[in-house]
Amino acid sequence: MIDFRYHLVSIVAIFLALAVGIVMGTTLLQEPAIELAKRTSDELTNANNDLRSELDTLSGREAGNDTFIAAAQPDLVAGELTGQRVLLIETPGSSTTYREAVQQALSQAGAEFSGRVTFTEKLLDPKGTGVIDGLVNQLKPANMTFPATATAWDRAATLLAATYLTTDQAQAGTPNTTTAGVTTAFETGGLLSSEEEPDKRATLAVMIAPERPYEGENAETQAGALASLINGFDVAGKGTVLAGTVPTTAAPGDAIGVVRDDSDISKRVSTVDTIDMPMGRIATVYALREQLDGRAGQYGIGKGASATVPAMTSATPSPTTQSGS
Structure with a gap:
């Protein structure tokens, strides 16, 4: 052992x-x-x-x-928008600083301003579409019709655009007598506010996109509502531009992204995603000039942009009547 x-x-x-x-x-x-x-x-x-x-x-x-x-x-x-009247549209969450910077560039381009319209959150609220439809049906001219597939925002855009825009240079600066009372009714309903005289119609429009994408369960719907509104405004005038900034991350509530992703709207409506930079303000002016020629483009540095700025030409848009974009 x-x-x-x-x-x-x-x-x-x-x-x-x-x-x-x-x-x-x-x-x-x-x-x-x-x-x-x-x-x-x-x-x-x-x-x-x-x-x-x-x-x-x-x-x-x-x-x-x-x-x-x-x-x-x-x-x-200088001189790029001489003879044109521009309507400025602010959206819920847009930056006043950026809007003022864009307005300065438009003034330097020779544009006149019809006024400013500010959309409210209530206008974009999906729970309020019944109120919107009720107002539109009450206020629309007898000869105004809508496609069967039109949403409440599509119909509102058609009515508001007829109130604020025209493709006829001879009618620029004059109100549309068939839509009298539209601004007052929408203001009373808490759907928008206005400054100066937007009823004295413009030929072009610039919508300032929200500074940051919308968030929450209704974010995509709200961004889509803005896309519908600017699309309707484009049809009624000589052209529109949706101007904003690049979001830090892709989001469904990004209005510029929604417009760029919609092939039908992006064929007509131009976007610029760099208005926080001098380059973007100049691009906004050039995009409006391009709209006068019946063309549209997506400009900036974000997803879906085709170029940083529209191609520069020596041509200056004529204030005479031209077809819409």
Whole structure:
């Protein structure tokens, strides 16, 4: 038989060997592990510093380009919209700052303003379509008809567009007598507000998109409602542009994205997604000029944009009567 003391000594020796192995292994591995972690940390820090430096350089270049373009803007847009009247449309969540910047560019292009209309959240609320339909049926001229598939927003767009826009240059600046009372009724219903004299019709319209995509369960419906409204406005005038900014992430509540994804609407309505930049304000002017020629395009740097700005030409749009876009 194996002596008990021998057995005990063997067990102790085994555990002692394990302990020594663990200590030696930890000691031997500790230094390489620390060195690897240090090298990795240094590499990440250097990469971060390089990226920060690159970002600072790009930001400086962008600021310089913006300053140059902003200074050249009056010359780049001068005379492009002479003789045209423009309606400005604000949407729930749109930026007043961006709207004012676009308005300045349009003024420098020679456009006159009929006024400004601001849509409310109530107009885009899917629960209020019955109220919208009731107003439209009450106020529409007898000869105004709608397709069987028209939504409440399609019908509202047709009525509002007839109130605020015309393709006839001779009628620009005059009210549509068949739609008298439309603005007052929609304001009383809390669906919109107006400033100046939008009833004295314009030939072109610019809608300022929400600064950020709509969120929530009705986001896609609200964005679709704006697409329907601007589409109707485009039909009634010489052209429309939906102007906004690029969302940080794709979202169903992005009105510009909805217009670009709809092949029928995007054939008529132009979009610009860079009005937070001088380039985008100039692109908005050029897009309106392009609309006067019966063409449309999607401009900017976001998804669905075909070019940063419309092609530049030396032609200046004529204030004479032209067909709608």
